[in-house]
Amino acid sequence: NINVPGWWGLRYPDELFVSNRNRRALQSFCSEIWRQNSIDFVNDIIKSLENRPVGVSVSGVLLMGFRGGEFQLWGENVGEYDCSAPAQKAFSTWQRKKQVSPEIELPHPALEYPFQEGENYDLIRKNFFQFVAERSADNITWFASEFKKQHGDKYSFGVYYGYPMEHSASLKRMLFSGHLGIQKVLNEAPLDIISCPASYSLRRLNLSHAYMNPVDSALLHGIMPILENDIRNYATKFFGDSSGTTVFSLRDSQLTSSKLNLLAAAHGTVVRYYAIIEGMDFFAPLPMIKSIAQENRLLMKLKPAPLGMKDQVAMVIDTMSWASCASPAFNDQITRKISELRDTLMRTGRSVAFITIDDWEKNAERWENVVIPLPGVLSQSRKEFLEKTFEKLPTLKLNDVFMVLRKGEKTLVCDDTKEVWQATALPQVLSSEMKNVWYVGGNFTAIWDGNKLDIKINDK
Template sequence: MRRITQLLITGLAAGLTVFVGSRMTFSGYAEEPAPCPAPVRFMGYHSYLRDLTTLKEFGALGIDVVTFFPANTLSSVGVPYSPYPPIWIGPGMHRLDCVDQQIHDILEANPRAKIILEIDLNTPVWWPRWLGAAADRDDSFTKLGKVAAHPGWRQDTREYLQTLLKHLEANYSERIIAYVLVGGMTLEWQDMARGEESAVRRKAWRDWMIAQGLPDPVDIPPASVREHVTHGLFRDPVADRQSILYWKFNADLIADTILFYAKAAQEVIRHRVPVGVYYGYWLEHAAGRLLYEGHLGFEKVLNSPDVDFFLAPGSYFDRQIGGASGFMVCLASIRHHRKGFVHEIDHRTHTAKSVTLLGRPVPGHESGFPDEQSTIAGLRREFALGLINGTALWWFDMFGHWYDGAAVRQALAEMASLWQRFSPIQTRSVSEVAVFVDSESFYYLDGHASIYNDLLSRQRFGLARMGAPYDIYVFSDLATVDLSQYKMVIFPNLFVVDDEKINLLSEKVFKDHRTVVWIHSPGIIWNGRCDPDGVEKLTGLPVGAQEITVKDFSTWRSVLAPKSNLSGATLREIAQKAGVHIYCEEDQVCYVNSHFIAFHTARPGEWQLRLREPCSRVMELFSGQEVGHNVQQITCRADGPNTFLYLLEK
């Protein structure tokens, strides 16, 4: 029997939740065992609506993991998130019968349901208005940073959270398999206050500075100071020090708020099931967002034992049919820290376009899938992306009608069957390209500069069309990541360096004949001062070059790209010279791991996928067709929008 067959796990539990002892893993990567309890890599269903018919129909497809959100707040499109009454209706007043009713309805529609519950930690409508309290209170949905340090909000919300969790654990522990703590704009811990002052934020800022051993700043820096940039794109470590410190504080504040509630949750559930948050959108938040919205505190949350997994929708920047989709987070670091990730598939389908809220289409429909064929190809792409990258996933039927139509439902049923068969396989990354993103450097960069878009958000376009897989880490993980599989390492934003970073790079990266790719102005902030000569000191290449320049050292190659957002063709050329295996020679989308390769296109045509080594047998899983035996090259033929998913038997 072939090795791949031996890896298949038989005797799976009903539906798509697989229990292995009492442990839960969100990762299908063998080298990253999971730290927390419950089901293996679930495929789930999520909706804000009370659509019990659709919920029942998804159960009939074999999708038994159900996420629901008993909300206390309005959504960003001005309508309630939930059709059920709110639970938290006043000071110390909790209508727990409302959550009971929601769980009752779910179990009536699908008696096999395993539940993931999103807990709303935003300020309810009454909280900032109660007894004229608006003088020192604000709405956390729109102005999270202005209220995050408010002791009253934290105390009241902690009481609500723990009251709800005690009720749920006492009555539904056999059904609930995970909790998600949500807050801020669109429930994703996004702070839209842009650093604005409030009394509690000012106090928190002063306390934070004193805790760092720095002078009491007395006041929050005004906007003219917060936004000041001395050297064009870059802040000066001395002249702009207050601004740099303030944005670090801002990120710390949001991270600390998340961890305050995560700790409160764990005091009740005691790590019985995993706790997750939507957070860490470094690859998505670009100009005007990443510096300001608080997600730069991701590493602090990543390192906390109280948070077990992260969630994010697929990228909004490349999700059209034919696009590469992709993740908003540094997924390789999440795996490295043995945390889980849920890929939320909320992509606008051709039937979702019919949904209007307050007379307007649901935002995002412009890049939605235009027809049934595109919808099926797009959903298959997202499925393949999650399967190959070792994530959990759920189909987000946001405000209903996302997955209407017999053909779409049949496609979902087929994917549910494939998930049940293949998600338990322990796979591994075969990436030979690693990308390391430096959070420290973002504080020194003009938060509104368009280069923000090119360094990470748009750079995913080229990376995804390079023809080879890649892993994205946070720079702070460089010391502990095993680099032996990587022939090429990219630093897209390493503007800030010091002796410690230089020593780490010398020890870990500048060796084994590895190719190192630097973007824009690496090392321009050198040991605490702005120094353009730092670029040459770091890379060995002169600053000011207008084109890509290369220098070979005895143990490594340095490649400096002065312009960000390298194309797929450019990256492919650099990667080929570095000895990286290229699976696809054209600017098309493919995903690869040790056991699967997927290919996605929007147009008719024929393309070749070249494998690293011959496979004893290759199967295309969506069609069920055998490609052949002893295969090293696969021909993909498409008559229009399509996604192919191949199982590689070694």
């Protein structure tokens, strides 16, 4: 964990976060001193461990920082942003590099949340949130590069990052968190691992579960995603998590874990069991250990869905363009549907790929069914590529929610997840009225109807 201790803040008070409302936290995300001190700290820990017997067991580093240890910037949950001296300097440098004119200083009334109308306010906000995303991504790339420069491939290196699909349930978190830069991280950072908890928005028993980050893009870049199972189970009856989820029975606890494992198996990724409550290992009760062992025996038989397999649908996200959502034209009711779309597509009977638009463009021939959230904020070059791949696009409004593209079919623009489902569900699934969740892998299909989990393996 590279959040700074108290003594560091006393030594470097000007390197700490100061919000637009003059509230304070730990390190500024633009502090060069913090970055250098942090990587020195990580390397010192590795060196110390290497000189002990335990050193032979060190396999890598999972770096954590900011809110939740997940590089969610200070203030993101309340719509506040960094106005410290390092942030002001970094933003000024970014504006000059991008030839932004006129330049603005921090704080600025255009950036106050909820957003208001004003001259050039939308452009000011778009520029600022692109800066926040790029700087956050650059931090992760810098840490990964410096770590690899020191240790090469001897150790794995990973972070928690890339949650814009999850953050979209709250417009302010989507913008202020710093996670819109996920494509930049995937393109540039020498990561071995990228981790996220199972979606907090979609962890109730009747829902599908989901990754917070674009899992299949990570795989395309040779990065192993870890899906974290931290869902409180029957052993923690009096401890719900922030999603409001409390699992009361052993049966439902086992089903919750099974669904998470099937989701990971469909993509070919790792599940980490994380008993997050201090002093209480809620995966330690013998019934859970037996259940996990049984699950592992099953999982060893399952194969992931190949990217672009027959009938697969791709959810394609252009997160950097979502900086344009910093406008009164958008609200939580609009962006929340992006989060919900992950569950909707899992009900189509199809395998689902979750990828960034850069990675989709490089592999566009693999998919005949594509759903793009927020098509109205796409750049002109993105739209032109889509027209070359599919057909001429209809006229788009800035705050259109979804665009569904299918080879040989008319492009659909809509604002409702039910319409997306109707346009993408396999014919044999349409009669289910979105009741069932499908986990489709390379050699298996599992159906969850809200009560029973039916798993079929094709051994051929």
